[in-house]
Amino acid sequence: MKYLIAIEPPASANEAWGVVVPDLEGCFSASDTGVDEAIENAKEAMELWIETALDSGMDIPAPSSITQLQQDRQYKGWIWAVAEIDPALLSNEIERVNITLPKRVLTRLDNKAKAAGETRSGFIALLALTA
Known part of the structure; x- marks a missing residue:
């Protein structure tokens, strides 16, 4: 399953790259080294978020479209990327x-x-x- 992630570039060299998964409320991460690490860290955060949600009986939201998310002004100037997680994580089969x-x-x-x-x-x- 693929989710869009929003990556906030650091304001200075001393700050981390912020990462938010807009479709998974409260799911966030960060990176000290850049976009590649930000995507990998987002995958880990997403997996933990989904496992916790499933264990709590919550529904997992469907991914939004990039067009819809890009219209959200809070992400103005952020970098958009796709993070993919193993669909088996969602399976109750x-x-x-x-x-x-x-x-x-x-x-x-x-x-x-x-x-x-x-x-x-x-x-x-x-x-x-x-x-």
């Missing part, structure tokens, strides 16, 4: 996986899952989301 564990670990996992009222898969997912 179930995927079967095969893992290998020692029997003693698997037994412990199953006991903990049962005590938590979860299936083995559900418990592993819960651990991953809370880690």
